[in-house]
Amino acid sequence: MRTEYCGQLRQSHVGQQVTLCGWVNRRRDLGSLIFIDMRDREGIVQVFFDPDRADALKLASELRNEFCIQVTGTVRAREEKNINADMATGAIEVLASDLTIINRSESLPLDSNHVNTEEARLKYRYLDLRRPEMAQRLKNPRENYQLCAPLYGRPWLPRHRNTDAD
Known part of the structure; x- marks a missing residue:
């Protein structure tokens, strides 16, 4: 289904065809141009x-935050003026050739792009x-867990890049 993870693409992937699966983190519609930040x-x-790809562009115009999608495209380097030094993938982008909406999403009670009240965050933990920030707290113990996983009878978790949340 996927060939790479979104956050692992780098300059070394330029020119390669990739298939990514993830969620729409943000969509920017500039009329005839559409950009999305895709998250996994x-x-x-x-x-x-x-x-020039009218079918993919038309489907992209329907995208909203948290839609689950699959994108196939070619990794290309961004122009010097468009490089985002704040992102690990800020020097590249994916030129989409195909888009599949795996699942549509209703508006969520929490917005990942804005500050939410503590009450709302607790209600929708x-x-x-x-x-x-919260997902990182679940991922960090992975290194320690890899050492202890066989003791818990779950040696396959780290090997298959799973996160264990009790």
């Missing part, structure tokens, strides 16, 4: 929808865990 467990990458 490893990070975020920018996806660009070319106006299961959604709050998707925020990068």
Whole structure:
């Protein structure tokens, strides 16, 4: 289904065809151009929808935050003026050639791009865990867990890149 993770794409992937699966983190519609920030467990990458690909562009216009999607495209280097030094993938983007909406999403009670009240975060804890700061807290113990996993009878978890949340 996927060939790479969003957050692991780098300059070394330029020119390669990739298939990514993840969620729409943010969508920017500039009329004939659509950009999305696509998120998976490893990070975020920018996806660009070319106006010459009318079918993918039309489908991209329907995208909203938290839609689960699959994108196939070519990794390309961003122009010097468009490089985002704040992102690990800020020097590249994916030029989409194909888009599949795996699942649509209703508006969520928490917005991952804005500050939410503590009361809302507690009420919707299961959604709050998707925020990068909270998800990182679940991922960090992975190194320690890899040492202890056989003791718990779950040696396959770290090997298959799973996160154990009790």
